[in-house]
Amino acid sequence: MPSLNPEDYVGKKDFAEPLNFKGRQLFFEDASIQKLAETLGTRVYILSLSQVEKNAKRLTAAFKNYPRFKPCYALAANSLPQVAQTLVDLNFGIEVVNIYELKYALSELKKIPYIICNGASKHAIQNKQENLIQTVINLQKETDVTINFNSTDEIEYTKKLCEKENTELKAGLSLNLASHFQDSELSPGSARFGIPTEQLPAAIKLLKNSKLKLAALQSHIGTQITELNKLIKNANLLSTYAIRIGKELGTPIENINLGGGIAVKYYKTPQNQKKLNPDYTIEEYAQKIIQEIAQVYQENGAEPPTITTETGRWLTANTMILILKVTETRKTPQNKLEWIITDGSALTDTNDAVWIGQYFEIINATKANQKPTEWYNIAGITCDTNDAFAWPKNNTGPRKLPKTEPEDILTILDVGAYQLALRNSFNLLPKAPIYTAEGEPVKEPSQPNN
Numbered sequence: 001m002p003s004l005n006p007e008d009y010v011g012k013k014d015f016a017e018p019l020n021f022k023g024r025q026l027f028f029e030d031a032s033i034q035k036l037a038e039t040l041g042t043r044v045y046i047l048s049l050s051q052v053e054k055n056a057k058r059l060t061a062a063f064k065n066y067p068r069f070k071p072c073y074a075l076a077a078n079s080l081p082q083v084a085q086t087l088v089d090l091n092f093g094i095e096v097v098n099i100y101e102l103k104y105a106l107s108e109l110k111k112i113p114y115i116i117c118n119g120a121s122k123h124a125i126q127n128k129q130e131n132l133i134q135t136v137i138n139l140q141k142e143t144d145v146t147i148n149f150n151s152t153d154e155i156e157y158t159k160k161l162c163e164k165e166n167t168e169l170k171a172g173l174s175l176n177l178a179s180h181f182q183d184s185e186l187s188p189g190s191a192r193f194g195i196p197t198e199q200l201p202a203a204i205k206l207l208k209n210s211k212l213k214l215a216a217l218q219s220h221i222g223t224q225i226t227e228l229n230k231l232i233k234n235a236n237l238l239s240t241y242a243i244r245i246g247k248e249l250g251t252p253i254e255n256i257n258l259g260g261g262i263a264v265k266y267y268k269t270p271q272n273q274k275k276l277n278p279d280y281t282i283e284e285y286a287q288k289i290i291q292e293i294a295q296v297y298q299e300n301g302a303e304p305p306t307i308t309t310e311t312g313r314w315l316t317a318n319t320m321i322l323i324l325k326v327t328e329t330r331k332t333p334q335n336k337l338e339w340i341i342t343d344g345s346a347l348t349d350t351n352d353a354v355w356i357g358q359y360f361e362i363i364n365a366t367k368a369n370q371k372p373t374e375w376y377n378i379a380g381i382t383c384d385t386n387d388a389f390a391w392p393k394n395n396t397g398p399r400k401l402p403k404t405e406p407e408d409i410l411t412i413l414d415v416g417a418y419q420l421a422l423r424n425s426f427n428l429l430p431k432a433p434i435y436t437a438e439g440e441p442v443k444e445p446s447q448p449n450n
C-alpha cells in the first residue's frame, strides 16, 4: 500500500486541500505543522473552520442550478458547536438521530433553519420523561421540523399521540430500499433502518385519514458510498416511490431526502487505489442526482420536488488533522517491517482505523519534503496489539515514509468525520485536545444529561 510523495497531493482539491507547502515546510492552513507541535504539544487535533465553510459552499454551489435544494448537516459526523454553527450560518439544516442530539442542537446552536429527525425507536423513552416524538410535537410550533418514521410502530404511536393532542405533524418516511439492491451492495447492518418497501402499504394505510402530513421520503443507503451509480439508484427509487405514494394519498410529496453517503477520497495514491476512492466528485454527484430526479418527475408530469441531503462525512472529514510525535521505532525479528510507535492511539484518536480498518493518510511532517524510502507499520502507545494506525492486518498499511526517527512529527489527515465522537478512555489516556489552526482551543460539546 504505497504512500505517495506528499508533494504530489498536498493542496489538491478532494485530496488534501487545507494542507500546503511553504518553502520546505508543511502547513495546515496558515500554520506550520511543526510549529503547531512545538507550541501546542503533540497528540492534538487541529480544526480548520474555513475548510468547513469551503466544503459547505462547494456543496451548495454544486446544486446551484436546482432552486429547491435544502442541504442538511448530519450532526453525528462532528458535533463541535463551532463546526455545526458554521454550517447553520450557511443555511444548512441539522439532522439528528435521537433526543440527545436534538436537545443539543437546540441548546448549542442559534437560528437553525430546519431540523430533520431520523433514527431508530424514536417513540421509545430515552430521556427519562420524554421521547423524541413528544418533544417534536411541542417544538413544531416554533421550528421547522420533520420526523422521518423508521417503522410502522413509530407511525402508530405518533398517530395516536397526535389524535390525543389534537395536533397535526409534518412527517416523512425513511425507506429501507435494501430489497432493490444486491446483498453485497449495502452494509448488512442497514437492514434494521427504515421501513422496508414491502411494508409500505401498511404504512400508507396508517397515514390515510390521520393528522400526519406526509411531506418527505428519505433513504440513507450507508456512509462512504464510493460508487455513484448506487446513489443515483437511491435517488431514482425515492422519486419513483414518492410519485406513487403521492398519487395514492392524493397529495404530492414535496421533499426527496437522499440521506448521506457522499464519500471522501481518503486514499491519496492514484491508479492502484482508484477503486477504493469515490468514483465521482461532488459536482458530478449533484448533476447526476438532479438529472435523475428531474427525469422521473418529468416522465410522470409531476412538479419537481425539493431535494435534501443529510451530509456529514464529506463536509467534515478533511477539516481536521491529528498531530502526533514519534516516540520510538522498533524492528522485531518476526516483523521484517519496522514499527513506528507514536504518542497517540488509533484505538481512541482515529477509532475507525481499528474498528473498520479505515485508511487515513499519514505524513511525516518533519520530513515532508523528503522522498518516502522506508516501509513502516504505525502504532499507538496503548497496550492493545490492535492499536495500529497502519499495518497489513487490516490493510491500513504498511506505509512508505522518509526515514523516520523518534521526535519526528506525524500528521494524520481527514480525521474530522466521526473520529471525535469515537474517542474513549482506554488505558486512561486523556482525550486529545482540539485547537484551531490559529492555536485557539475549540469548545467541546457538553455531555447531555440522561
Ligand SMILES: Cc1ncc(COP(=O)(O)O)c(C=O)c1O
Residues within 6 Å of the ligand: 074, 076, 077, 095, 118, 119, 220, 222, 223, 224, 259, 260, 261, 262, 310, 311, 312, 313, 314
Ligand atoms: C440517517 C443518516 N443520515 C445521514 C448520515 C450521514 O452520512 P454521511 O456521513 O455519509 O454523509 C448518517 C450517518 O451514517 C445517517 O445515519
